[in-house]
Each structure stands twice: as C-alpha cells, then as structure tokens.
Amino acid sequence: MNRYSLNQATTKYWPLEDVVAASAKAGLEWIGLWREPIQEYGVDQAAKLVADAGLKVSSLCRSGFFTSTDAAERKAKIEDNRRAIDEAATVGTPVLVLVSGGLPAGSRDLDGARAMVRDGLAELAPYAEERGVTLAVEALHPMFCSDRCVVATLGQALEIAAPHPADAVGVCIDTYHLWWDDQVWKGIEQAGREGRIASFQLADWITPLPEGVLLGRGLPGEQ
Amino acid sequence: MNRYSLNQATTKYWPLEDVVAASAKAGLEWIGLWREPIQEYGVDQAAKLVADAGLKVSSLCRSGFFTSTDAAERKAKIEDNRRAIDEAATVGTPVLVLVSGGLPAGSRDLDGARAMVRDGLAELAPYAEERGVTLAVEALHPMFCSDRCVVATLGQALEIAAPHPADAVGVCIDTYHLWWDDQVWKGIEQAGREGRIASFQLADWITPLPEGVLLGRGLPGEQ
Numbered sequence: 001m002n003r004y005s006l007n008q009a010t011t012k013y014w015p016l017e018d019v020v021a022a023s024a025k026a027g028l029e030w031i032g033l034w035r036e037p038i039q040e041y042g043v044d045q046a047a048k049l050v051a052d053a054g055l056k057v058s059s060l061c062r063s064g065f066f067t068s069t070d071a072a073e074r075k076a077k078i079e080d081n082r083r084a085i086d087e088a089a090t091v092g093t094p095v096l097v098l099v100s101g102g103l104p105a106g107s108r109d110l111d112g113a114r115a116m117v118r119d120g121l122a123e124l125a126p127y128a129e130e131r132g133v134t135l136a137v138e139a140l141h142p143m144f145c146s147d148r149c150v151v152a153t154l155g156q157a158l159e160i161a162a163p164h165p166a167d168a169v170g171v172c173i174d175t176y177h178l179w180w181d182d183q184v185w186k187g188i189e190q191a192g193r194e195g196r197i198a199s200f201q202l203a204d205w206i207t208p209l210p211e212g213v214l215l216g217r218g219l220p221g222e223q
Numbered sequence: 224m225n226r227y228s229l230n231q232a233t234t235k236y237w238p239l240e241d242v243v244a245a246s247a248k249a250g251l252e253w254i255g256l257w258r259e260p261i262q263e264y265g266v267d268q269a270a271k272l273v274a275d276a277g278l279k280v281s282s283l284c285r286s287g288f289f290t291s292t293d294a295a296e297r298k299a300k301i302e303d304n305r306r307a308i309d310e311a312a313t314v315g316t317p318v319l320v321l322v323s324g325g326l327p328a329g330s331r332d333l334d335g336a337r338a339m340v341r342d343g344l345a346e347l348a349p350y351a352e353e354r355g356v357t358l359a360v361e362a363l364h365p366m367f368c369s370d371r372c373v374v375a376t377l378g379q380a381l382e383i384a385a386p387h388p389a390d391a392v393g394v395c396i397d398t399y400h401l402w403w404d405d406q407v408w409k410g411i412e413q414a415g416r417e418g419r420i421a422s423f424q425l426a427d428w429i430t431p432l433p434e435g436v437l438l439g440r441g442l443p444g445e446q
Contacts, residue, residue, distance in 0.1 A: 114405065143366040145403035146430040156405045180368035182337065182379045207369040209436065 005030030005058035007201060008037065012215070016041045017049065024053040032059045032199075033091060035084060047091045057093035059136065059172075059199045060084065064098035066120035067113040067150065069106075074116065081124050088133045095198045096128070097136045097172050102147040113150045118160055121169055129168040136198035137161055138172035141180075143213065154178055154187035161196055170198030176205055176217055228253030228281035230424060231260065235438070239264045240272065247276040255282045255422075256314060258307060270314045280316035282359065282395075282422045283307065287321035289343030290336040290373065292329075297339065304347050312354045318421045319351070320359045320395050325370040336373045341383055344392055352391040359421035360384055361395035364403075366436065377401055377410035384419055393421030399428055399440055 006028055011019045016037050023031050031050060038046035038060075050057055063084035068074045081098075088096040100117040103110065121135065128135050137157040140149035151157050154173060161169040171191050178184045191197045203217040210216030229251055234242045239260050246254050254273060261269035261283075273280060286307035291297045304321075311319040323340040326333065344358065351358050360380040363372035374380050377396060384392040394414055401407050414420045426440040433439030 142364060142403040143432060146428060152403050180365040180375050205369060209366065
C-alpha cells in the first residue's frame with residue numbers, strides 16, 4: 001500500500017478538481033483535504049469527486065481554534081468543530097486535524113488558553129468517537145505560539161490527548177513544526193506506543209526563515 | 224540591593240563609555256557586558272571604566288558556538304571560549320553566557336551538533352570553575368535552532384548542565400526565548416532547586432514577528 005498522501009495545502013491555489021485529478025493521475029491513493037475548499041465546492045460533491053477518482057481521504061484540515069475569552073464565541077467554535085467532525089465523516093476520513101488557536105486577543109494568559117483547549121477537546125471527543133473520527137492535535141512550531149497555536153510540542157499534544165481514548169483524540173506529527181525538539185524522538189515513541197499517531201505531515205524547515213513564514217516549507221532534502 | 228542589570232545589547236549602538244555613564248547616572252548597580260565592544264575598548268580598560276563608575280558586571284555575553292564538523296575549528300572555538308572565561312574574570316563577572324551554535328554548515332545532524340555542545344562544555348567546565356566563572360547555557364527560541372543555537376528549551380539546557388557542578392555550569396533563563404514552553408515553570412523550579420540560575424534575561428515577545436527577528440524585542444508589558 002502506498003501510504004503517501006498529498007496535503008491539499010501543498011497545492012493551495014489549485015482548484016479542487018485539478019488537485020484531485022492530478023493526484024489520481026500521479027498514482028496516489030490518498031489525499032489530505034482542507035475545509036474551506038471543500039465547503040466552497042460542496043462537501044457531499046467533494047466526497048463524490050474524490051471517491052470517483054479512486055482516492056481516499058487521509059485527513060481533513062483543520063479545526064480547533066478553541067481560544068477566546070468570550071464564552072459565546074467559544075461555544076460557537078465548539079459548534080464549528082462539530083460541523084468539522086461531520087464534514088470529516090462525510091468525506092470518509094478517519095482524521096480531523098486540530099490547531100488549538102493562539103492567545104485570545106489582548107490576553108497574555110497562556111495557561112488559561114491551554115485550559116480552553118483541554119475544555120474544548122473534552123466537549124468534542126465523545127462526538128468525534130461517535131462519528132468515527134479521530135481528532136489529531138497538532139503542535140505548531142513555537143514561533144506560532146502567540147497568534148495561532150498554544151500547543152507547541154509533541155509532548156504537550158500528547159499530554160492534552162491523554163485523558164481521551166486514542167480513537168477519539170490522537171496527535172498530528174509535523175516534521176516542519178517539531179524537528180528542533182530534543183524530546184521529539186521520545187514523544188514519537190510514546191505516541192506510537194499509545195496508538196495516537198493519527199497523522200504524519202512531512203515538510204522541511206528553511207533557514208533563514210522565509211518572509212512568508214506561515215506558508216514557507218522546504219521539499220525534504222532540497223534546501 | 225537593586226538586582227536589575229542593563230544588558231549592553233539593549234543599547235547595542237551606544238559607545239561603551241556612554242552606556243556605562245548612563246547606567247551609573249540612572250542609579251544602576253549592575254551592567255551586562257558583551258565581548259566585542261569590550262575587546263574593542265580593551266578588556267582591562269573596560270574593567271577599570273566600569274569599576275570607576277561604581278558598577279558591577281552581572282554577566283559577559285557571549286561565547287559558545289561549539290558546533291563545527293571541522294576538528295581544528297572546534298579546537299579553535301574551545302580556545303576562544305577559554306579567552307572568554309579570562310575576559311569574564313578580568314571584568315570581575317561571575318557569569319559567562321553561552322549560546323551553543325546551530326547546525327554546522329551543510330550538516331543536518333542535530334543530535335551530533337548537540338553532542339559537540341556537551342563535549343565543549345566538558346572541556347571548559349574545569350577551567351571556568353578554576354577562574355571562578357559560571358558558564359550559563361542559554362536556550363534560544365526554537366526558531367534559531369538551525370542557524371544559531373541547537374539548545375532550544377530550558378529542560379535541554381538543564382540536561383546539558385547536569386554533569387557539571389552548578390558553580391561551573393548553570394543556565395541563562397531568557398523570557399523572550401522561553402515563554403512559549405509549557406514545561407518552563409517546571410524547568411525554572413528545577414533550576415532554582417539545583418542552584419543553576421546563573422542569569423535571568425528579561426524581554427518580551429512581539430507578535431507578529433518583527434522583520435529583524437534576531438534583535439526584535441518588546442519592553443515587557445508594552446506590546
């Protein structure tokens with residue numbers, strides 16, 4: 001089995017039909033989809049498009065963003081996460097990737113933001129399990145900790161996942177985000193032992209940091 | 224006792240005489256010096272200038288940069304670190320701050336680079352102790368891991384310091400570099416318990432990352 005999957009973000013500006021056709025033509029068996037383009041295309045239609053091309057969906061990116069100091073907004077985000085779980089089920093993927101969200105606007109309470117992530121997962125995990133979708137907690141590189149993702153290491157992602165069954169909450173291991181961590185080997189072993197590796201994303205770090213640090217990635221081995 | 228010390232990097236473009244005079248005038252008791260400007264001024268003369276102004280030197284920045292795949296270059300760096308220890312002793316500071324160095328040019332062997340840092344410290348620690356200087360291992364933010372400092376967390380710095388007496392090898396805790404780490408509270412407690420907090424550097428993170436990410440810092444509480 002060819003386990004390689006093309007993440008749609010790699011071809012961010014291609015129309016969905018083009019990336020699906022190109023993936024099938026290249027002999028891939030898997031594709032990783034993103035919510036915005038499949039919502040735009042229609043989630044049911046996207047599911048059909050992908051299935052008709054003979055592809056399976058490795059994961060859906062992405063949901064999460066639990067952190068807000070406004071209770072109504074946090075509730076709305078939980079609802080949006082439920083929709084994301086439904087979308088994952090509709091396209092037939094077993095994995096929904098979650099990025100936690102950064103510090104709420106104006107807040108410097110990092111521990112508080114991390115508590116919001118734990119609370120959000122506790123609300124969603126039973127529903128995810130019911131729908132057969134594993135929530136994959138992704139740690140982003142610490143340079144994104146303030147504005148995007150307060151989960152910054154694999155060890156932290158595993159700790160956040162720990163209260164839940166591995167079928168409900170796993171982790172997403174992304175080489176671009178985690179390569180620098182001297183604890184990452186230990187974390188990968190632990191994640192494997194616990195059956196929590198729900199997704200593995202492969203991309204290389206570039207030095208110096210590209211101007212567009214958010215989307216800057218290297219092809220592994222090329223830089 | 225006023226424990227606040229102005230790190231000379233904060234006033235990077237001021238002549239040494241100006242920053243010393245301004246620090247004394249502002250009522251400071253301490254100043255953190257950098258090697259390049261005091262070498263330029265003359266290390267003995269700098270020691271006299273600072274002492275005459277009634278200031279004590281909290282730390283000397285900085286040495287380290289142990290990582291090279293060339294054995295002769297690694298040896299030269301050890302010699303340079305010995306000179307740095309001598310300079311620290313000359314200006315009468317108990318602390319020399321070390322930044323480990325990044326990946327050697329062309330290398331992707333992060334574990335190997337980290338071994339070079341441990342080897343370098345093992346060579347220097349006895350000499351530092353003999354001269355009454357504590358080597359303060361500083362972890363830089365992981366965005367500098369490839370090009371500047373393969374020591375990226377306080378936990379890692381403490382592990383690297385562990386084989387040595389706390390008088391010889393401690394850590395430098397820098398809020399700008401460590402704030403994102405969910406393990407940092409634990410690390411600070413451990414460092415305090417072990418008597419290894421040789422230096423504490425205070426500056427705030429700015430979001431979004433400033434273009435000059437290397438020198439971009441916020442005044443605590445202002446951004």
